[in-house]
Amino acid sequence: MYKKRGISIGVTIAFLSCIVLFFAYWKGGKIPIKTPGYELAKDPAGIEYKFSLDLNNDGKNEIVKVYNTVSDNLGDRRGPNMVKIFTENDNYSKEVFSYTGLGNLIWGVQRLNNLFGDGYDAMLIKDASYAMGCGGTIYLLLLTYKDGKYTAINGPGYPSFGACKFAGKDGSGNKIIIAEPKWENDYCCGCKHKLQFYIYTWDGQKYIKTEAGATKNKYLNESVDEIIQKEPSLLITNEPTGISI
Numbered sequence: 461m462y463k464k465r466g467i468s469i470g471v472t473i474a475f476l477s478c479i480v481l482f483f484a485y486w487k488g489g490k491i492p493i494k495t496p497g498y499e500l501a502k503d504p505a506g507i508e509y510k511f512s513l514d515l516n517n518d519g520k521n522e523i524v525k526v527y528n529t530v531s532d533n534l535g536d537r538r539g540p541n542m543v544k545i546f547t548e549n550d551n552y553s554k555e556v557f558s559y560t561g562l563g564n565l566i567w568g569v570q571r572l573n574n575l576f577g578d579g580y581d582a583m584l585i586k587d588a589s590y591a592m593g594c595g596g597t598i599y600l601l602l603l604t605y606k607d608g609k610y611t612a613i614n615g616p617g618y619p620s621f622g623a624c625k626f627a628g629k630d631g632s633g634n635k636i637i638i639a640e641p642k643w644e645n646d647y648c649c650g651c652k653h654k655l656q657f658y659i660y661t662w663d664g665q666k667y668i669k670t671e672a673g674a675t676k677n678k679y680l681n682e683s684v685d686e687i688i689q690k691e692p693s694l695l696i697t698n699e700p701t702g703i704s705i
């Protein structure tokens with residue numbers, strides 16, 4: 461009898477504690493989202509990569525947050541990077557999508573309007589793999605809404621001394637031009653180098669890679685447009701490209 465009463469008092473106290481905690485969160489603000497070992501990634505100016513935009517075109521904004529692993533030292537970041545989407549109102553955040561990338565450093569994040577020409581905006585996350593050496597690899601991760609759900613599309617990757625451009629119709633992401641540094645005997649890290657061009661075409665599911673031309677001259681920090689202006693034959697391939705430059 462006493463034991464039973466003890467148990468029911470215990471259950472009641474636990475239940476009441478839950479209610480008190482719930483109201484504490486309710487009054488105190490948003491329920492914290494825990495990502496152990498991770499922190500919000502920041503741009504070089506120290507601004508957090510946190511964006512509010514309507515990815516699924518339902519008239520309400522989602523919050524996109526980009527995380528990297530906690531470390532004071534760039535070389536110690538182990539990765540992988542992570543991106544999450546939350547729906548949010550005044551009192552709570554709810555995680556609706558999460559994706560783990562490949563790299564350990566965020567090279568940049570950018571909002572792109574109507575990236576695939578389907579009316580949905582996208583976030584471009586430059587998910588970079590970087591060690592304390594000469595350069596790294598940048599993977600283009602595209603976060604958008606397709607076929608009724610949030611999705612992360614793995615775009616091409618390229619060495620950090622290369623360049624990229626969205627070059628589908630009206631600048632859409634249906635084509636991406638990638639310029640990769642071309643290794644030669646006299647290649648030196650951080651010096652001018654020749655570049656091999658590739659065209660990546662979105663087939664509705666994935667990007668298909670096609671080899672284009674290689675530069676005759678050497679470049680260092682020029683954009684894809686600047687290089688093509690100097691060597692227009694670079695984009696000639698055996699297939700019709702539909703590229704808009």
Ligand SMILES: [Ca+2]
Pocket residue numbers: 513514515516517518519520521522
């Ligand atoms: Ca929305």
